[in-house]
Amino acid sequence: MDIQLTFEALDKKFTSFGGLKQGGITRLLYSQEWNDAVRELEKTFKEEGLEASFDDIGNLSGRLVGSTYPEETILTGSHIDTVVEGGHLDGQFGILSALVAVKYLKEKYGQPLRSLEVLSLAEEEGSRFPYVFWGSKNFFNLAKKSDVDTIEDAKGIKFEDAMRQSGFDYRKTEDVRNDIKAFVEVHIEQGKVLESENKTIGVVNGIVGQKRYTINLKGEANHAGTTPMSLRRDTVVAYSEIVTDLTKRAREIGEPLVLTFGHVVPVPNTVNVVPGEITFSIDCRHIDQQLLNDFATEIEDKIKLVAEANDMTYDIHLWMDEAPTLMDKEIVQTIEQAAKNNVGDRYKVMPSGAGHDAQIFAEYVPTAMVFVPSIGGISHNINEETKIEDLVKGIEVLSDVLYELAYKE
Amino acid sequence: MDIQLTFEALDKKFTSFGGLKQGGITRLLYSQEWNDAVRELEKTFKEEGLEASFDDIGNLSGRLVGSTYPEETILTGSHIDTVVEGGHLDGQFGILSALVAVKYLKEKYGQPLRSLEVLSLAEEEGSRFPYVFWGSKNFFNLAKKSDVDTIEDAKGIKFEDAMRQSGFDYRKTEDVRNDIKAFVEVHIEQGKVLESENKTIGVVNGIVGQKRYTINLKGEANHAGTTPMSLRRDTVVAYSEIVTDLTKRAREIGEPLVLTFGHVVPVPNTVNVVPGEITFSIDCRHIDQQLLNDFATEIEDKIKLVAEANDMTYDIHLWMDEAPTLMDKEIVQTIEQAAKNNVGDRYKVMPSGAGHDAQIFAEYVPTAMVFVPSIGGISHNINEETKIEDLVKGIEVLSDVLYELAYKE
Numbered sequence: 012m013d014i015q016l017t018f019e020a021l022d023k024k025f026t027s028f029g030g031l032k033q034g035g036i037t038r039l040l041y042s043q044e045w046n047d048a049v050r051e052l053e054k055t056f057k058e059e060g061l062e063a064s065f066d067d068i069g070n071l072s073g074r075l076v077g078s079t080y081p082e083e084t085i086l087t088g089s090h091i092d093t094v095v096e097g098g099h100l101d102g103q104f105g106i107l108s109a110l111v112a113v114k115y116l117k118e119k120y121g122q123p124l125r126s127l128e129v130l131s132l133a134e135e136e137g138s139r140f141p142y143v144f145w146g147s148k149n150f151f152n153l154a155k156k157s158d159v160d161t162i163e164d165a166k167g168i169k170f171e172d173a174m175r176q177s178g179f180d181y182r183k184t185e186d187v188r189n190d191i192k193a194f195v196e197v198h199i200e201q202g203k204v205l206e207s208e209n210k211t212i213g214v215v216n217g218i219v220g221q222k223r224y225t226i227n228l229k230g231e232a233n234h235a236g237t238t239p240m241s242l243r244r245d246t247v248v249a250y251s252e253i254v255t256d257l258t259k260r261a262r263e264i265g266e267p268l269v270l271t272f273g274h275v276v277p278v279p280n281t282v283n284v285v286p287g288e289i290t291f292s293i294d295c296r297h298i299d300q301q302l303l304n305d306f307a308t309e310i311e312d313k314i315k316l317v318a319e320a321n322d323m324t325y326d327i328h329l330w331m332d333e334a335p336t337l338m339d340k341e342i343v344q345t346i347e348q349a350a351k352n353n354v355g356d357r358y359k360v361m362p363s364g365a366g367h368d369a370q371i372f373a374e375y376v377p378t379a380m381v382f383v384p385s386i387g388g389i390s391h392n393i394n395e396e397t398k399i400e401d402l403v404k405g406i407e408v409l410s411d412v413l414y415e416l417a418y419k420e
Numbered sequence: 421m422d423i424q425l426t427f428e429a430l431d432k433k434f435t436s437f438g439g440l441k442q443g444g445i446t447r448l449l450y451s452q453e454w455n456d457a458v459r460e461l462e463k464t465f466k467e468e469g470l471e472a473s474f475d476d477i478g479n480l481s482g483r484l485v486g487s488t489y490p491e492e493t494i495l496t497g498s499h500i501d502t503v504v505e506g507g508h509l510d511g512q513f514g515i516l517s518a519l520v521a522v523k524y525l526k527e528k529y530g531q532p533l534r535s536l537e538v539l540s541l542a543e544e545e546g547s548r549f550p551y552v553f554w555g556s557k558n559f560f561n562l563a564k565k566s567d568v569d570t571i572e573d574a575k576g577i578k579f580e581d582a583m584r585q586s587g588f589d590y591r592k593t594e595d596v597r598n599d600i601k602a603f604v605e606v607h608i609e610q611g612k613v614l615e616s617e618n619k620t621i622g623v624v625n626g627i628v629g630q631k632r633y634t635i636n637l638k639g640e641a642n643h644a645g646t647t648p649m650s651l652r653r654d655t656v657v658a659y660s661e662i663v664t665d666l667t668k669r670a671r672e673i674g675e676p677l678v679l680t681f682g683h684v685v686p687v688p689n690t691v692n693v694v695p696g697e698i699t700f701s702i703d704c705r706h707i708d709q710q711l712l713n714d715f716a717t718e719i720e721d722k723i724k725l726v727a728e729a730n731d732m733t734y735d736i737h738l739w740m741d742e743a744p745t746l747m748d749k750e751i752v753q754t755i756e757q758a759a760k761n762n763v764g765d766r767y768k769v770m771p772s773g774a775g776h777d778a779q780i781f782a783e784y785v786p787t788a789m790v791f792v793p794s795i796g797g798i799s800h801n802i803n804e805e806t807k808i809e810d811l812v813k814g815i816e817v818l819s820d821v822l823y824e825l826a827y828k829e
Contacts, residue, residue: 204648237611364645
């Protein structure tokens, strides 16, 4: 079979569910488009000779039972939902690359020793309801009814009602599967590291930990004309010092540390008033927990120092503190070898700076990820794209990895 | 007569026109409260033996005709309008201090050699309609019908309609008075220089020039997790460098240069996206035109340098460029001597960092200003206040100045 043609046909078909005139997809959890997509995927699994089954909440499996170790499952896939006006690759490529790889292996090598299972996770993005990882959290019985039983979408539709209208419901059992021997998720990078380094495959060795802060500084609002510089407690000046110094420090510490001051609102935010108050965000990520913690201490110390030096009060609110997730070393090695075989030195072992379903899986089963490049690093956007030859390489690498995991003793 | 008691009675009476329950005044141009205030002021002028007369647009004069040089006028006053929820001193104190001083001089010394005239200017703040200095600009025939004939207030009431309903109309003549030999405006400082230096009187030697910019930088929006620091074109980081470096430079250059970055909006202004665009304001003021121009060049050079170093496009829009206004040296000296006589060394020769009617007058007639301290520098706020003993000293200094200008050969 031709991997490229097979993928392109599947991609065209599934991009039609929620596909937008201008390109891209809007396919929100339990929407009509989402329903159409998962029902079509169920049909496609069956056509390909896979055992198709939904779990209670709408995760969908397509299973090729193993001959020797049918109760050992090599799992691969990603999420079927998208953000609003998202691209056709984020999530969907992880499912379709898995399907193409399993179809290819089945055609070429027949039945595997271990079971191979393609997984479509119901939800990852949190784009319709204020809840993320609904699919993968349910897979491990981590999501609670109380997490979602009061939440609504932007139109006021209750999560529960949307779920039930789609024919799904809360998980009925506490049982968690113990047959999963590996989970491999293929995903677009959503950054431009691979592109800028001219690499085709990213071998993901971990998902960064992240801390997010909201910081507030209070100085004093004053008339911009009548207040000498020496009598000011200007929070924009204090903020700028914090941004400048911490950014310099983050660059000194070096990759993969990233630091972002994405949100800022001074008060009163008027041209002729010295801003007496400011609220801003800090987003900070690293794959190494100790380094992340150490830098967080530097962040907090710097804010205190600048606030005190400028006679300001400060509030430091750490509202997200996620630990880094390490991928399984053996699977990472298997992926790295497969990458070498397929693209020579055009691969890079790298952390993921964004969150993925794989971080939920990695807590419970041996897990790793394969990245393919994103053109211009663009994602969560209808212009999200990857060169077709890179997508094909991603599928070939995944095929080789699944072969190693499912076909070899 | 007792200056304090006289002032306090007048202040209480006029604060009632537009006076707010919580304190302060809202008295917008051509509103009912404004009308009540100017009609009561006309009545008060008459009761005090002054010739009261409105001009076409609603500036009100109270004139004490001189004996020897009746056609030489010493003018003093300020504006009668306030900002929304303003204080009871901004503008009003300039009129009432003038009235008290003239009443005091008339009672103590009788008729002056030159005419003394108390002036209530119709409008200065631009708080109801988007036009400032309507009063003083009309005084010198600088305002055009076309400046205001299409503007409206927030309720959609046309400027023209509000003016005519108040009984006023456009200026009917091109003639400009040539009898004004001096204009002295008393005003609260609206800053805290005098308070912080424990001074009672500010002898204003000029009104600062100011430049206001809107700056836009365009870099690239990126995912905060997947974009390494080295691949970012982060406009908040560039902005912070500009703020930090230019603020440092402004402090090096020293007073009275002031520099304010009051307004900033990054795009998309979201915690987890590297901000690809930013728009911010710069407000920069100095009493010396050359120094202001030189610093503006530094501002523009710095923005270009930082933008180019960070591979960003920039737009530098200078939308306000007002020249400094120097006060009349002889009147400044007269005020300084009067200050010495009344408060010893507790006065300061200083520029005004805010705009005032005096800057319009200074282009055409010898002009100067007297400042009294603002508690905490607070103004344009119902909590605007000045110690009563400082207000009295302001009136006493004005009286001495008017005596020198109107009673002496």
